[in-house]
Amino acid sequence: MDFANLRRVAGLSAVVVGTIQATTAVVALRTGRRDYADVAWGPGLAAVAVTGALAGSGDTRRRWALAAAATAWAARLEHQMLGRVRGSDEEDPRYTEFLRGASTAAVIGKVFVTQGLCQLLVSVPVQIAASSTLPRTARRWLAPAGLAVMAAGAVIEALADRQKTEYSKQDGSERPDVLDTGLWGWSRHPNYFGDSLVWDGAWLTAAASSPAGWTLPAPALMSYLLMFATGAKRTEQRMRDRPGYRDYQRRVAFFFPRPSKRVGVTHPA
Secondary structure, X not given: OOHHHHHHHHHXXXXXXXXXXXXXXXXXXXXXXXXXXXXXXXXXXXXXXXXXXXXXXXXXXXXXXXXXXXXXXXXXXXXXXXXXXHOOOOOOHHHHHHOOOOOHHHHHHHHHHHHHHHHHHHOHHHHHHHOOOOOOOHHHHHHHHHHHHHHHHHHHHHHHHHHHHHHHHOOOOOOOOXXXXXXXXXXXXXXXXXXXXXXXXXXXXXXXXXXXXXXXXXXXXXXXXXXXXXXXXHHHHHHOOOXXXXXXXXXXXXXXXXXXXXXXOOOOO
């Protein structure tokens, strides 16, 4: 690994992420929509991958493959998030509840500074990959395997979001109380699960170079954020009083997919 190049990639990544977060914070505070932070999540991570591809000295094909995969993932997520934010005049309740009574400084620290730091930490494997060569041993095959995992995760996330959108479009009188078909019959949060797979795959791709293998806490952090910090758990807190949701919780896995137990009351599609 080229440590001097890694310092350059890490420094440039910090500047890029800081710029994205600062710009988003200005827009969010001016409009009173702190949930614009969601819009910056994907582009920030993709920007780090692209920065690594441009400034890195490591294996050329791997760093550009990671940049392409991260950018494709982020572009779809960005479209999803922008549509969600622009489609409502009200801030996402998760942000309203989390930031109730918070000062401007507290909002900046809790949301934008924290998110920027998380982006830099989650993307550490990508930064190391940008500055590392691939070995000539069989370990090098972890790179294409990881890219395949990234692709699978992106497909799962996109399909889950599409199924959720189609559910939301159903007429209210015909729409079931809870979406429990398709991927949502295997996991209560298949979109977040797919998201986590993307960054598990990024770590696996980077781990083809042994120094990156030690960065397993990075995808673990992403999974923690998606499950407990900003994603699944907060969503469940808002959904728990919806008719049929507690039965849904008993039947369907929280995060990691498994066949539904199909006990209790079910709701046809």
